[in-house]
Amino acid sequence: MESLSRLVYYFSEHPAVVGFRWGQVQWLGTTWFFLFSSIAFYISFALILHAILLLLFPKRRPLPLGPIPAIHSLAMVIISAVVFAGILISSAAEIRDLQWMLRRYRTTPFQWLFCFPIGTRTSGRVFFWSYLYYLSRFLHAMRPLISIFRHRRLSFFNLFNHSILIFTSFLWLEFSQSFQVLAILLTTLVYSVVYGYRFWTAIGLPTACFPLVMNCQIILLGFNLISNLPVLLFHHINGGCNGIGAWIFNSLLNGAILFLFLSLHVKKHLRRSKINLAAARDGLEVVREAST
Numbered sequence: 001m002e003s004l005s006r007l008v009y010y011f012s013e014h015p016a017v018v019g020f021r022w023g024q025v026q027w028l029g030t031t032w033f034f035l036f037s038s039i040a041f042y043i044s045f046a047l048i049l050h051a052i053l054l055l056l057f058p059k060r061r062p063l064p065l066g067p068i069p070a071i072h073s074l075a076m077v078i079i080s081a082v083v084f085a086g087i088l089i090s091s092a093a094e095i096r097d098l099q100w101m102l103r104r105y106r107t108t109p110f111q112w113l114f115c116f117p118i119g120t121r122t123s124g125r126v127f128f129w130s131y132l133y134y135l136s137r138f139l140h141a142m143r144p145l146i147s148i149f150r151h152r153r154l155s156f157f158n159l160f161n162h163s164i165l166i167f168t169s170f171l172w173l174e175f176s177q178s179f180q181v182l183a184i185l186l187t188t189l190v191y192s193v194v195y196g197y198r199f200w201t202a203i204g205l206p207t208a209c210f211p212l213v214m215n216c217q218i219i220l221l222g223f224n225l226i227s228n229l230p231v232l233l234f235h236h237i238n239g240g241c242n243g244i245g246a247w248i249f250n251s252l253l254n255g256a257i258l259f260l261f262l263s264l265h266v267k268k269h270l271r272r273s274k275i276n277l278a279a280a281r282d283g284l285e286v287v288r289e290a291s292t
Contacts, residue, residue, distance in 0.1 A: 011086045012093040012125050020131065022122035022173045029135065035170050039163045042141060049145065050154040060152040069146050070202035072139075076195040079136045083129055084188035090125035091181050107238055114227070115234035115241035116178045126181055127173060133184050134169040140191075141166065157260050164257060168250045177243035177250070179231050186223055190216045221258050 011017070023030050029038070057063065095102075095109045102109065105117045141162040148154055172180040194216050201207050228251055235241040 008089055011089040017086075017090065017125050017128045020123060020125070020128035022127055022131065027131065029170075030173075035167065038138070039166060042166075043159055043163060046144060046148065046154065046159055050148050053148065053152065057152070062152060063149045065146065065149050069150065070199055072142055072146060073195045073199035073202055076136075076140060077192055077199060079132075079139065080188040080191040080195065083133050083136065084185060084192065086132070087126060087129035087181060087184050087188075090129055094124065094126050105238065107234075111234050111238065113182050114179050114230045115238055116176060116243065117238070118240045118242050120176045120242040122173050122176045127176070130169070130172055130180055130184060133188065134166075134173060137162070137166045137169050157264055160260070161257055164253050168253060171246045171250060172243075175243035175246035177246045178235075178241040179227060179247060182227065183224065187220060190220050217261065221254070221261060224254050225258065 020027075029035070053063070054060075091113070095112065098112070101117065102112060107115070107117065144155060144158040144162060147158070171177060172183075194213050197208065197212050231241065231247060235244055241247070
């Protein structure tokens with residue numbers, strides 16, 4: 001019981017958590033210059049790395065990375081689980097302390113999860129964990145770089161997707177955007193499962209009998225799409241949600257990611273169907289020749 005109380009203290013009552021203020025000098029990555037320069041460096045580094053490997057190893061053979069993929073997956077599991085627990089405990093503490101404000105704006109804790117009241121500042125417990133989630137996007141963005149070594153291919157969709165994830169998590173903090181609590185909760189929960197599975201396979205354990213990673217991605221994208229309805233509803237009921245402009249922009253970016261994700265997997269499915277159809281035709285011809 002004492003260890004649980006200590007955990008709750010460090011996750012929701014520690015002075016660094018309660019006293020967090022977005023934009024202060026001591027916090028890394030809180031400026032627009034850092035955001036754009038880091039994304040530009042990330043994309044440039046990935047392109048240059050891919051070009052150098054093509055020059056040095058033109059046969060596109062996979063390059064061994066040893067335990068690095070497993071370590072990266074394990075680090076993502078730990079960080080995702082910590083952020084999930086932190087924002088869950090902090091949200092409960094924040095709702096407890098904001099009862100007076102919720103009564104003033106005639107809203108409920110459930111509505112607060114979707115719609116922050118107008119004038120909400122980027123400070124306090126919830127935004128501390130949102131800030132850690134923002135920083136974790138940079139570690140998450142290492143995944144395409146690992147794929148360049150292991151699979152010797154550069155996916156522009158993955159580069160675009162990871163850059164957008166960094167950008168949108170910055171907007172959540174910059175404009176105190178509504179809905180970010182639920183988005184972080186679901187995303188970190190899904191990432192704990194996905195990267196736990198990737199760690200499982202990276203250490204040589206058997207894979208799942210179904211596309212677990214793709215199914216988790218579909219669940220996450222579907223949730224982001226469906227959640228637009230309650231945000232819009234509470235925006236009109238409560239007289240406005242904080243950061244609604246940034247939310248609209250993020251929704252458009254999520255829609256672009258969803259479109260690219262679906263088109264990419266539809267193309268893969270059609271390509272596999274053509275290969276299977278060609279193999280079936282070849283097999284039929286062999287049977288006919290053997291029968292004659």
